[in-house]
Amino acid sequence: VNAHRNEHDAEITTNGELALMKKLLPRAQVVFDVGANIGDWTNLALKVNRKLAIHCFEPSPATYNVLKSNVPASSSVLLNNLALSSAPGALEMFAYADGSPINSLYARSSTSVTPHKQMITTQTLDNYCADKEIQVIDLLKIDVEGHEFEVLKGAEKMLASESIKFIQFEYGGTYIDAHVFLKD
Secondary structure, three states, X not given: OOOOOOOOOOOOOOOOHHHHHHHHHHHOOEEXXXXXXXXXXXXXXXXXXXXXXXXXXXXXXXXXXXHHHHOOOOOOEEEEOOEEOOOOEEEEEEEOOOOOOOOEOOOOOOOOOOOEEEEEEEEOHHHHHHHHOOOOEEEEEEOOOOOHHHHHHOOHHHHHOOOEEEEEEOOOOHHHHXXXXXXX
16 A cells, blocks of 8 residues: 555655656755765765755764765765754754664654664754855755754744745654644
8 A cells, every 4th residue: 555655665766756856956056965864865966966065964973974984075065963953052862773764853652772862963054054154055855853843943044035945854753753743
């Protein structure tokens, strides 16, 4: 049933995500990969358009180290070992494994794996853009395991000024753990 309705398809080449990338990225200049994990999305984006300026955000120190080794060194890709959120500061993260796609700022109810907790640094998208003098984001990709709404709250100025052209975000089971719903 899931395959028939194309639900729960995390495969980027078949779920429509690659098609969206091929449509938007050839004309894009500045892209944010919020929740970059180990760099798979960034590397695919660079295959679509090698000239992109990509700002990657990965808060887990261990996963960030894998990201650094997986994403080719380039002056156009900026790797940030921090999380975007609604306020600058620090938060506790639940890390289930190095590089795990289920690491989250929220305890996951769908796994029996016991996470280790780690403190991570947060920044708002608005503050980051002001610091880096970023005027426009062509594509803001957010995959942060339930924290997507908080990232958008931290982008209030960029959103109000219509400086973000397209937003792509994940919506899945972690939203239940985060007590955030699509209607929010």
